[in-house]
Amino acid sequence: MIDPASIEKFEQIATPFYYYDMELLGHTVDILASLSRKYDIDVHYAVKANVEKRILERISSSGLGADCVSGNEVLRALECGFPAGKTVFAGVGKSDREIYDAMTAGIEAFNCESLHEIYVINAMARAYGMRARVAVRINPNIDAHTHKYVTTGLFENKFGIAGHEFDALADLLGRCDSIDFTGLHFHIGSQITEVGDVFALEARRTGEIVSYFEDKGLKVDNVDFGGGLGVDYEDPDGNSVARFELWMKTVSDNFPRRPGQKLHLEPGRSVVAQCGSLISRVLFVKRGETKNFLILDAGMNDLIRPALYGAYHKIENLSSHFRRSFSEMQAYDVVGPVCESSDVWGQGRLLPMSVRGDLIAIRSAGAYGQVMASRYNLRDFAPAVFSDDLGNAPRYEDYFSRLP
């Protein structure tokens, strides 16, 4: 819940902006860190979900590692307090520059996604007289039962190395002289809600694949199950912390861990989604032929998930909390200002009767929100505003004195 004291302060702040509840973030991260110790599973936060420095610093301070998918993310993670020894680097297309920088920094591991990449990293390590630690991302052909754009573990997806190349992979690893093979990596998709079923299947399939490589004479010291734990977009207040314990227990119960073997998870969305909200104002209310439109000053360039995936975000009228009299509920199509018909926050949403200037929160926007923003329509980027630093947010009056 966004507390009323903060909402009162929002009145002074220029919209749209990303609001981050640092208390909820801290609470979430502390729970995760303590479960990581309880189940003896290393956790790497998937940096791509949110790269705000204050957020990264809070996460690194709890001792979690970082999972990066670009060279700049590796550099940002290091800058924000994640040790190189707890930073891994995945992604299907790492450039030479990115590989060189990460190798020089001495990261925990490259999660390699093709034989060609392993070959190139080995050659670069040899050329520069360095050694690189390499884990191999496997495509286990598991359906994560999630949106097709966030499914990554099926043979039709570009990620990981699939079964028909396993023999060639074992052979190649045997011939590489400048890399150290550290283990296997998986990541089958995002916003996975069938936690018990999907992750149990992944853990069992992983067990079989680990055995296969052990039979080939490779020692698999590390097994990384990736991220993908879903969050509750419908009820962000009822389920403000994701089901981390069920996730870890499912993996532990279904994977036959070898003595000395280290297990890893890489949550992104589930760490940061619920602490963020996109805060906007109603610009206009328009009566259409068959429906009412609520036109906000936040658009798809600020948060693209609804337009890109048809994603649902809960929408709240924050100003209505302060109205004395009961306001009637109305169905609205809530839309943004961008010149695209897909710039829609939600259709037929029931909200208290809303007026120009009302503050509207688009909830669960902490993950894959600000990081995917663009300047389409030459709109400004919505800045980050932190709950413990509301006084420093850009003021509404800084832009113009209030209009009627």
Ligand SMILES: *Cc1c(COP(=O)(O)O)cnc(C)c1O
């Ligand atoms: C994106 C990503 C994650 C995080 O996924 P979430 O669904 O946000 O938890 C983890 N590992 C890899 C390799 C990724 O690309």
